[in-house]
Amino acid sequence: MVAGKGKKYCGEHATMEEDGGGSRRIICPLDPKHTVTEDRLQKHLKKCNSREKPKPVRCSIDPSIDRSRSLSERSRTELESLLDKLKTDSVLSHPALHDELNNPKNGDSAHKHLKHFYCAGFSA
Incomplete structure (x- = not known):
């Protein structure tokens, strides 16, 4: 980083500046x-x-389903097995999901993804 005009230190080392010149820099706690x-x-x-x-x-x-492979990469037998499981299992849900679905801070995009997990039987 380059020191700003009239500054002795760059932004990363501005904590060493004597007059500070603005908001104090602190070490990130993370x-x-x-x-x-x-x-x-x-x-x-x-x-x-x-x-x-x-x-x-x-x-x-x-939980043993490998989510890193897309549906197009799976065999017909794997897909039929998954469909059978989906047809027999009930939709799973969680109170945290309901809270997020009802959270007014979540926009349309977030609701779309939350509903996808809800309808597909996924839980976080």
Whole structure:
């Protein structure tokens, strides 16, 4: 990083600046290898690459199903077996899913994906 005009240090090392010149930079609590301005910490924590990532969704009908392969890569026998399971199993749900479906902060796109998991019998 390059130091700004009239600055002795770059943004990453601005904590060493004596006059500060603005919001104080602090070490990121998720990763001490970088800093963030104190007033933007909450926003940063939501998008920091070091935050805990959501776990992949598993098929609740059959957790052994390999979700990394698309339907077009599966044999007819595998597809028929999956369809049989879908026809016999009831739709699974979870209170957290209902909460998210009723959350007004979720937009149309989020609702579309949540309904897909609900209707397909997947649980988070």
